Amino acid sequence: MNLNRPLKLKNRIQPYAWGSRDALRQLFGIANPDNRPQAEIWMGAHPKSPSMAELKERGDQPLNNLIAEHGDQLLGEGVSRKFGKQLPYLFKVLSAAEPLSIQAHPTKEQAEKGFQRENQAGIPVDAGHRNYRDDNHKPELIYALTPFRAMNGFRPLNDIITLFRQLDSSVLTELLDAFESNLSEAGLKGFYGHLMQLDDLLRKQAVTEALAVAMKSEEPALQELVKLNDKYPLDIGVFSPLLLNLVELEPGEAMFLDAGTLHAYLEGTGLEVMASSDNVLRGGLTPKHVDVAELLGTIRFIPKLSNQIKVDPEVKGNSVNYPVPVDDFAFEIETVDSLTDCRSPETVELLFCQEGNVEIVSDDEEIKLNAADSCLLPAGVHYKLVGKGKIVRVSCKV
Numbered sequence: 001m002n003l004n005r006p007l008k009l010k011n012r013i014q015p016y017a018w019g020s021r022d023a024l025r026q027l028f029g030i031a032n033p034d035n036r037p038q039a040e041i042w043m044g045a046h047p048k049s050p051s052m053a054e055l056k057e058r059g060d061q062p063l064n065n066l067i068a069e070h071g072d073q074l075l076g077e078g079v080s081r082k083f084g085k086q087l088p089y090l091f092k093v094l095s096a097a098e099p100l101s102i103q104a105h106p107t108k109e110q111a112e113k114g115f116q117r118e119n120q121a122g123i124p125v126d127a128g129h130r131n132y133r134d135d136n137h138k139p140e141l142i143y144a145l146t147p148f149r150a151m152n153g154f155r156p157l158n159d160i161i162t163l164f165r166q167l168d169s170s171v172l173t174e175l176l177d178a179f180e181s182n183l184s185e186a187g188l189k190g191f192y193g194h195l196m197q198l199d200d201l202l203r204k205q206a207v208t209e210a211l212a213v214a215m216k217s218e219e220p221a222l223q224e225l226v227k228l229n230d231k232y233p234l235d236i237g238v239f240s241p242l243l244l245n246l247v248e249l250e251p252g253e254a255m256f257l258d259a260g261t262l263h264a265y266l267e268g269t270g271l272e273v274m275a276s277s278d279n280v281l282r283g284g285l286t287p288k289h290v291d292v293a294e295l296l297g298t299i300r301f302i303p304k305l306s307n308q309i310k311v312d313p314e315v316k317g318n319s320v321n322y323p324v325p326v327d328d329f330a331f332e333i334e335t336v337d338s339l340t341d342c343r344s345p346e347t348v349e350l351l352f353c354q355e356g357n358v359e360i361v362s363d364d365e366e367i368k369l370n371a372a373d374s375c376l377l378p379a380g381v382h383y384k385l386v387g388k389g390k391i392v393r394v395s396c397k398v
């Protein structure tokens with residue numbers, strides 16, 4: 001079978017409840033006849049929902065099976081050695097009409113230990129209370145296609161104190177006093193830990209007191225608290241906007257989320273690329289499993305400064321690269337205007353057409369990508385891009 005050519009992909013849409021019902025139609029013309037939420041389009045080889053590779057000889061094949069069979073040829077030398085015989089990244093279009101859970105992802109080391117521990121405890125990998133579904137870290141980058149609102153990393157410690165003091169909460173006063181007398185990583189960890197572990201009665205009282213103040217406030221963090229409470233009444237996660245930086249990415253801006261960074265996506269459509277993993281530790285705003293002890297052991301309690309949030313893009317000719325401090329993935333957008341130089345990447349690439357019509361022309365075959373189409377480029381394939389449009393290129397470093 002000739003795998004020395006671009007392989008067009010068919011990708012599944014995940015209908016998670018928080019997904020937008022019309023954003024993908026507006027951006028890409030993707031139909032939604034049943035009016036279901038269209039939360040994520042997955043592109044990659046994740047066994048939960050692998051892309052199907054179009055092969056004329058054999059019909060459509062799940063990409064994970066194809067890689068299991070022909071990984072050495074597809075991935076490129078060095079990829080299997082470094083990441084195992086798998087596609088190191090997973091790429092998504094993500095479209096949120098509602099907030100996603102507050103979460104943090106483990107380091108590689110934490111994931112390896114946690115995965116082993118839960119295996120030894122005999123917890124099935126697909127069990128609802130399982131924290132570690134694989135042994136990998138999950139750094140991620142989100143690139144905004146529409147204005148994209150999110151929370152990313154802790155605010156400066158004094159800002160957290162100031163915002164919580166505005167609530168004038170009898171439940172939280174003592175905790176705030178203790179935190180204020182120890183303005184440090186440990187102080188924040190203590191405060192957050194106590195907050196997350198308030199018993200039901202105190203939690204409800206704390207949120208109720210907070211709402212009474214926040215409903216009359218013009219402070220954006222408090223207004224966000226009210227909005228979150230509409231969706232998740234009395235959930236401890238509604239305090240997150242007072243703890244975390246509120247961020248709005250404009251289209252074309254991106255941010256990177258490292259292991260241990262507490263974060264949540266609130267609203268908007270973007271492209272998300274991550275290491276191939278499903279390891280999420282949650283801190284509220286979700287009906288799913290929340291393991292506070294494990295979360296506290298994962299979060300880095302270090303404030304993130306406003307200039308540390310967005311990725312500084314590097315422009316090179318017609319390409320814009322969004323550098324990330326991990327090797328599992330790289331993310332670049334190329335504007336195609338007639339014809340590009342020939343490339344022959346050493347490692348497997350995934351191309352996604354963000355807009356326009358672009359042909360991928362290789363020695364053996366040419367395929368057409370319209371908006372939202374994607375293809376896999378096995379390592380070593382010579383190709384050039386012809387047409388007009390924007391091509392997102394996901395790759396990895398070995």
Ligand SMILES: [Zn+2]
Pocket residue numbers: 103104105140257263
């Ligand atoms: Zn995340």
